[in-house]
Amino acid sequence: MKSQYLFAVAIVTLLLGCSNENTIVNEYVDIPNSKFSFLDTVNFQVQINDTVNPHDVFLQLRTSTDYKWSNMFIFSDIMFPNKKIRSDTFQIFITDKKGHWKGNKSGAMVNFNHYLYRNIIFPIKGQYQFKFNQAMRDTILNEVISLGLKINKTNNKTLKD
Template sequence: MKHFLFFSVLIFILTSCSEAPYYEQVYSFDNNEWKQDQKSVFKVNIDDTTSVYRFVLTLRTTTDYDYSNTWLFWTSETPLNEKVREPFELKIANPDGSWIGKSSGTIVENQLTFAGRKITVPGEYIFTIEQAVTEKKLNDVLDIGLSVYKE
């Protein structure tokens, strides 16, 4: 009984100590449609230039999503108004149709992680995410979120 209680407490402590994000925001899409002209804007105030950060972009789709991937544009704007726009591919399913990300019921969650990022200028950073496929809208996309962690 003592071992069971010890392991129960240990499991509770380990699972309750999950890392809290420095910043977290999620945007849901109406009718589960990500339209081509729809942009998700994340404004992150970063004052600590001594830390290293990890940025995690999370896209949640349903299991009815028609494609094995999606393309997106990530625009970063610094406090000095410098902008960089980059395309990224987010793989959602393997060639055999199995899901790459975490799936639970009818929801599939996929992530892009950018670790080890050093911020040299303090202030507000603006990250804009847009879908970059040729379709006017992507169906069965639930939401997109950005989490920032101090490493």
């Protein structure tokens, strides 16, 4: 019993020690019933304090292997602290031309990390709001499990590549 307790403490300590100090945010929002409607808006609030160093912004997507499309179009709005809005449309490729998953598959779930912006510098300190909507012809996309946002400080090695 004592060894199980020590093992659990060691695992928790290891996991806490593995957090990445360069990660500003890494959050997911579950899609209710895995049905992503064009009416659904997925929101993230992010406090940005660094206006000097470049950042990488990723849209993270989790689908089941039963997702029927080879891609997904996403509308994106970023509201800056000064209330200005930047709107973009992104295409995420789910499979290649042969139908092979482009994300990391684990069982019946596939995880995708899609670059939205590389090496961007946030111009203003403050609260940023990121909003995402699906922009496909189907009004409801089945088998979309969750949508996430990840923002990292850009690794200097990445800048040289």
